Amino acid sequence: MFKSAFKLFLSDPVHEGQATIGCFNGSSLSLTCVTNAGKVFVHTPQATNLDGDNQVKYLNVNKQINCIASGTIDPMLRRDVLLIGTPNNLLAYDVEENRDLFFRDVPDGVTSCLVGKGFDAKGSEAYWTVTGDEVTTMAFANFTNSPGKELLVGSKDNEIRIFQNEQAIEEILEIDEVTRLCPIYSSKFGYALSNGTIGIYSGSRRQWRVKSRHQPTCINSFDLTGDGVPELLSGWSNGKFEVRSEKTGETLFKESFGAPISSVLCADFRGNGREEVICITEDGEVKGYLQADSSIGKTIEDSKRSAESLSQLQHLRTELQQEIKLYQTANFQAEYSTSPNQVKVDTTIAVYIEKLQADYSMRVVIKSAKTTGIKAVVVEADGVLDSEVTFHPFPEEKDTAYFPLNLKARFACVISLKVLVGFPLSNFYHAVKAEIPLGRFTSFVPKLPDSSKPTSYVKFKVKDTIQRFVSWLDQAFQTKLYNTTNYNKDTFEMSFVSSINKMPLVLTFNANESIVVISTDDMSLAGELVQDLAQFLGILELQSVNDFPREMEEFEAVLRDVESYNAARLTISADVADRTSAIKELVIKGEEARILQNMGSVRESYRQLFRLNKEMVAEHEKKALNHKALVESLKKVNSMIQKASNLRVGKAKSALITSCRAAIKANNMRTLFKLIKQGTS
Amino acid sequence: MEGSNITLYRNDVLQSAPAYKGSMKLLPLGKRTRQKVVLGDTDGVIQVFSVKKKETVGVFKSLPLHRAITRVELGRGSGQQDKIFYCYDQTVVGVNKKGKQFFQYSSNLTEAIKALTVKDLTFFTAGDYVCNKIENNNDVQQYVSRDKINEMITARISFSGVAEICPILVCQDRSLKVLKDGSVYYEASMGTVPTTIAEVESVISAQGGVDLGIGRREIIYGTERGSLGQLFLDSDAIRRGWTMSVDNSIGGVNCVAAKYDFTGDGIPDIILGKDDGAVEIFSSQDAQAQPQKIYSGNVADSVSSVHLGYVTSEDAQDVAIHTFSGNFVCLSQKPSKVRAAQAGADEELLNIEEDAKRAERTKKEIDQLRNKLEGLKEKVHRNQPSAVQSSNAIKMNVRHLLNHDDASHVVRVEIAVPVRQIALKSDLPLDFILDNESDVQRRISNTKSPSERYSTLSVHILDKASKRADFSFKAMEGMSGQVQLFILPEESFHYAQSHTITVKPLCLHQAISRGEAEGYLVRPLNKLSITGHFSMQEMHNWICFCLMDIPTRAPHTQQETLHFVSTFLDTFLLVTYQDGEGHFSSDSISTLEIVRDVITHRATLQKQRLSISFHGNEDSVPQFCRLIFPRLRGLTSAYHQSGLVDALKEISAQEGSLECFTDRQKGMLAAVRENQDRANEETLANQKKNLDHLIELVKTFYVDWHKFFGRGLKKTYAQDIEELLSRLDTTVEELIMYITID
Structure with a gap:
């Protein structure tokens, strides 16, 4: 179906996802890949170097490289610039002139880079925002179908956030770490998760997904079939390259390579005016594919292929015929069962979640008709349970069965059950399907009201009725309070305990003062509740005050840590500089002594050198540890800002992020604290 | 499909209900130039059809018996070769090629007939354990085998100049038996379990210089591990020919045909079908050399019968295949290409157009079928609450065997409908092995058992629905337990089925023959002796609890000796037992410990008293x-x-x-x-x-x-x-x- 265009072998291994194609000299394209030991190589097939055969240039970065990208940063330059992200800085490099455009310290480490905006041509910061966790991937897509593109950000906390300028306009919670994102067309984008899932979202709605045992290493989109609609291309850790239809997820083409696929890129690599798909494997094999062409003449090859496809069709037909037959017999038996040895089985079942107030846990209860026993149940629930599919056999074969439901995350999804029911001791069962919808806050078990309340809270004004508030509760927590509540009181209070971590949650609504108080020790939970309530009640702007003493205490400690780590970094750097000069001195000294044949002095110098070297190694270890701790703390700072912003809605939310960033830059901790608590300084 | 040397083109002809081994035959060439096909299936439908222009033309099709047809044979006597004989349960039926029944015989056996040969009025039938000879509707000879009979054929063997038709059995206890007058005339033991045999017909002794005695028969057998072997049967002895080991295929041989000449060199070639869907053709230069593989392909479903004949064309022979799921497929040599080369490009184009038209038509049909299927699914779905416990469950085959190379257990599941999930529970800790080679990828999702009741609870998810699934897992020796598989077909079937496999405590031990054991007997062995008031059958049962590959019934002899080798460590176990006595010798003391554990446990359950003595060997x-x-x-x-x-x-x-x-x-x-x-x-x-x-x-x-x-x-x-x-x-x-x- 697809024509293989070319094939070449690079002599070096290529790291996963770390390859890009750019026009670095202004005329021809180069393939740039990250290889072992902090090196980058630039492969330019059309290079017209004076050296002649030297198509490959090596760049020594001498650092761990996290990501590379290429693009036009400076429109005046008229050629692409290579961006290299390392654990603590970002480097913009002009390949043609062999000079650094800018070199910026990014203390958190660069994990993903993309050319667009963020840093401008001079390397000053043009864009800054936060997400909940380490960013793993980014992409630009036309999410809202309005002019101008939005930034999609995938992060380690399983979320895809869509940013329009600085405001997060949409958050999509996935079930695992988002590893890759790519735009398809209009509002469609493809995604890949670390648990082996790839799929396509159209806006915030998922169109399809497929899951495999292997990990997707890269995704991209390209119109390989030539039908005007791009397909989703994916490369896998087992060396599989797949082309899937954007509409249905059907596999259109696949090929296996001997090594994991590192990257799938699209470019006119050979410079002949036709864009190709380029597949790069980790051991350096590069293969290009051309778009399928409909105008190729009918050849013997084709006739062979048509014969093949004909036989495939015939095969499909026979399979369908067989399946129809099976269904017909099943139907026949169901409708005209007259033979006396066939007994009708009542396979109606009831499935529901039971919340146990004794230990605040939940279990699923399955009830079948009296005549049949429940043998086993296969539970499919992606993301909320420990494994994708769980299996619970019930050897007692009774008409009621339970299994504990241990959710591990607050995540809205549908649990689908396949319940096997049958007569006792038989080996044949009916597989009855049942579904349980789970809300995001289903995991909360109602608690009998008592006076104890978590000390932390978030408070905000909502002008609405108790009835509306209760109906939100019913919808979010799947409770049935609407008909039982006494609406004559001014205040309404409801307590829950989370079945995940057994933490209490109290919600209070005072209708007179129209104040909602959410009392919980979990700041991110409070944020989620605020967002959910705002969405339900249609609130567009919401400012709130909060007090999370424990979290703030921890945050203060984190900020202190950051300061001390920064200080330690400076002293260590100074020490390193001192020692380096001492080492240089010793080397020269030793060399001198050697020339003068003063063996005693040579020995002495080298002894000292050895000692210093050991010290340097120890120092380096300290530095590395310090750096790791620093990054860890900075991550916490960022996630705190994110959590705080989530307690607000609308402009207040995005304004908070900007002012927090400003406060951090100004090193004004008091303002930062006030910002987080009050929302304004 | 690319072969080593030959290219064959797949041609899906017809779909029947799932079919057992050997339920497809090709009728001999009649007046027309193409052979007709006889199919029997598990619904009890027998049908005869021919293929014209890639479409089937039915000759007759019987009404479903709702009993599985276990075997279809053609008569061997003169004038009988176009008569069809088939069996279901205990009944043998003969019909002519027009479908008219002329014969029926019901035996009084309790077990179903699984294999059949017919010559004139003499029948040989074999069930799971019993082999009968029937003459003129009278049961004249009977042989009861100790272990399960996997396949039976008959061959003319001459005994001191007088040729006689004798049944040849291959059994689960890894033996090949030649019967004469209702008792074993001689037998040979084999390294692995033979699953099928075929006689190489037309062995021509005119092969220059090759010493082939008159009446010597050449037999080809296939084993559950996928290997092939050759045996020669004489009037007084069995001589081994070549054996061919497995080449990285995990499929067992399901059926083999050795009477056809595919290459056209006058020497019969061997065609075999495996349960992993592989179809292979072997050809040799002379009868005694080891044949070379000349073609291998895969039809994706477990192959239950394979033959060679002029099915889709009169110019070249096709490989006709019937699969377990009921698919009748021809692998043809594509005569149209030959014709095109002669007739030029016009013809070629014509062909393409024809193909395109046909493809178009097929596509339409497929769309219609899809619609129909959707409707049916809907209907089934509506009927779901009052669905019926199906008495004829969906046909399924589960095989459990040992893989020698890495001492793992292999479980092969084949089922008539596509499966997406297989749930599994076991009281043994199992260590699953995932292989990357297979075309259907699997993922495993484990469940922690809340009450620690099961050591393994897992669900295997197949990437795409498949009618075959292979598992392999490792289990430690010393523990016994059961592995229960729950096979969950696609959702719309609303149906599931389970199958239980027993894992024995000495599950990595494998029985070997006395001859193979010679080398092990010289090893220094420790001896464990158990004496008490128990019968031989009791002891036999206890041993059954320890080891695989043992028939359920004790032998009729006074004393029995068994030899086992551990596939993992190559340690040896010798078992001899009789009434009141059992002796176990092994160079691994751990093996003896396991034996002692199991037997004392079992004996205690039966309130038997045992005295145990042990003789250790320091060496x-x-x-x-x-x-x-x-x-x-x-x-x-x-x-x-x-x-x-x-x-x-x-x-x-x-x-x-x-x-x-x-x-x-x-x-x-x-x-x-x-x-x-x-x-x-x-x-x-x-x-x-x-x-x-x-x-x-x-x-x-x-x-x-x-x-x-x-x-x-x-x-x-x-x-x-x-x-x-x-x-x-x-x-x-x-x-x-x-x-x-x-």
Whole structure:
């Protein structure tokens, strides 16, 4: 179906996802890949170097490289610039002139880079925002179908956030770490998760997904079939390259390579005016594919292929015929069962979640008709349970069965059950399907009201009725309070305990003062509740005050840590500089002594050198540890800002992020604290 | 489909209900130039059709009997060759090629007839255990086999000049038996379980210089591990010809045909079908040389019958295949291409157009079928609450066997409908092996058992619905338990089925024949003797609880001797037993410990009293250590090496050359480069697991050795052994010293 265009072998291994194609000299394209030991190589097939055969240039970065990208940063330059992200800085490099455009310290480490905006041509910061966790991937897509593109950000906390300028306009919670994102067309984008899932979202709605045992290493989109609609291309850790239809997820083409696929890129690599798909494997094999062409003449090859496809069709037909037959017999038996040895089985079942107030846990209860026993149940629930599919056999074969439901995350999804029911001791069962919808806050078990309340809270004004508030509760927590509540009181209070971590949650609504108080020790939970309530009640702007003493205490400690780590970094750097000069001195000294044949002095110098070297190694270890701790703390700072912003809605939310960033830059901790608590300084 | 030398084109002709082994035959060439096909299926439908222009033309099709047709045969007598005989349950029916019934015979057996041959008025039938000869509707001879009969054929064997038709059986106890007058005339034992046999007909003794006695028959057999072998049957002995080992295919041979000449060189070629869907053709230059594989293809479903004949064209023979799921497929040599070469490009184009039209038509049909299917699914869905317990469940085959190479259990499931999930529960801890090669990828999702009741609870999810699924898993010896599979077909079927496999405590032991055991008997062996007031059958049952590959019934002899070899460590177990006595000898004391455990446990359940005596052989310790030590050493050093490799690679990239390394390091790098990096990482975890397993075995051995002698154990033995074995410079003598000296 697809024509293989070319094939070449690079002599070096290529790291996963770390390859890009750019026009670095202004005329021809180069393939740039990250290889072992902090090196980058630039492969330019059309290079017209004076050296002649030297198509490959090596760049020594001498650092761990996290990501590379290429693009036009400076429109005046008229050629692409290579961006290299390392654990603590970002480097913009002009390949043609062999000079650094800018070199910026990014203390958190660069994990993903993309050319667009963020840093401008001079390397000053043009864009800054936060997400909940380490960013793993980014992409630009036309999410809202309005002019101008939005930034999609995938992060380690399983979320895809869509940013329009600085405001997060949409958050999509996935079930695992988002590893890759790519735009398809209009509002469609493809995604890949670390648990082996790839799929396509159209806006915030998922169109399809497929899951495999292997990990997707890269995704991209390209119109390989030539039908005007791009397909989703994916490369896998087992060396599989797949082309899937954007509409249905059907596999259109696949090929296996001997090594994991590192990257799938699209470019006119050979410079002949036709864009190709380029597949790069980790051991350096590069293969290009051309778009399928409909105008190729009918050849013997084709006739062979048509014969093949004909036989495939015939095969499909026979399979369908067989399946129809099976269904017909099943139907026949169901409708005209007259033979006396066939007994009708009542396979109606009831499935529901039971919340146990004794230990605040939940279990699923399955009830079948009296005549049949429940043998086993296969539970499919992606993301909320420990494994994708769980299996619970019930050897007692009774008409009621339970299994504990241990959710591990607050995540809205549908649990689908396949319940096997049958007569006792038989080996044949009916597989009855049942579904349980789970809300995001289903995991909360109602608690009998008592006076104890978590000390932390978030408070905000909502002008609405108790009835509306209760109906939100019913919808979010799947409770049935609407008909039982006494609406004559001014205040309404409801307590829950989370079945995940057994933490209490109290919600209070005072209708007179129209104040909602959410009392919980979990700041991110409070944020989620605020967002959910705002969405339900249609609130567009919401400012709130909060007090999370424990979290703030921890945050203060984190900020202190950051300061001390920064200080330690400076002293260590100074020490390193001192020692380096001492080492240089010793080397020269030793060399001198050697020339003068003063063996005693040579020995002495080298002894000292050895000692210093050991010290340097120890120092380096300290530095590395310090750096790791620093990054860890900075991550916490960022996630705190994110959590705080989530307690607000609308402009207040995005304004908070900007002012927090400003406060951090100004090193004004008091303002930062006030910002987080009050929302304004 | 690409073969080694030949290309064959797949042609899906017809779909029937699922079909058992040997329920497809090709009628001999009649007046027309193409052969008609006879199919029998598990619905009890027998049909005859021919193929014209890639469409089927039915001759007749019977009404469903709702009994599975277990075998279809053609008569062998003169004038009988176009008569069709088929059997279901205990009944044999004969019909002519127009479908008119002319014969019916019902035997009074309790078991269903599984194999059949007919010549004139003489029938041979075989069920699971019984082989009968029927003459003129009278049961004249009967033979009861000890173990399950896998296949029966008949051949003319001459006994001192008088040729007689004799049944030849292959049985689950890895034997081939030739029967004469209702008793075993002679038998041969084989290395693996033979699943099918075929006679090479038309062995022409005119082969220059080849010494083929008159009446000598050539037999080809296929085994459950996928190997092939050749045997010659004489009037007084069985002589072995070539055997062909398995080449990385895991499928067992389901059916073999050896009477057809595919290559056209006058010598019959061998065509075989496997249960993993493989179809292979072997050809040889003369009857005694080992044949070469000339074609291999795969039809994706388990193959239940394979033949060669003029089915789709009169110019060249097709390989006709009937699969377990009921698919009738022809692999044809594509005569249209030959014609096109002669007629030129016009014809070629015409062909393409014709094909395109046909494809169009088929597509339309498929769309219609899809719609119909959707409707039916809907209907079934509506009927779901009052669905009926299906009495004829969906046909399923589950096979459980041992893989010698890595001492793992292989379970093969084949079912008539596509399956997406297989749930599995077991009271044994199982270690699943995933293979990357298979075309259907699997994922495993494990469940923690809340009450610790099951050690393994898992669901295998297939990437795409498939009618076949292979599992392999490893289980430790010493524990017995059951593995229950729940097969869950696609949702719309609202149906599931389970199957239970028993894993015996000595599950890695495999029976071998007396001849093969010769070499093991000279080893130093420890002996465990059990005496008491029990019968031979009781002892036999107890042994059945320990070991696989044993028939359920005790032999009729006074005394029985069995030989077993561990596929994992190559240790030996000799069992002799009779009324009131049982003797077990092995060079591995751990094996004897397991035997003692199981038998005393079983005897206690039956309130039997046993007296047990043990005779230890000091020489067996070095023997055991020498068996396990090379493996330990290999794994330890490999494990140590693989830790270094990553660092070495980094250095080599930095330096740009390998000059700085020693030769050993260079060798290591080269070795890694050969087998991918990924493989290296994967094996690292595996190696650790294997290593731990071996160390565990040594510890158990140490404990068992001292337990049998009633000696005390060193308190620190576990750490000591681990320490001893993790060192790279430990010698086997040191290990032996540690175990024997206390």
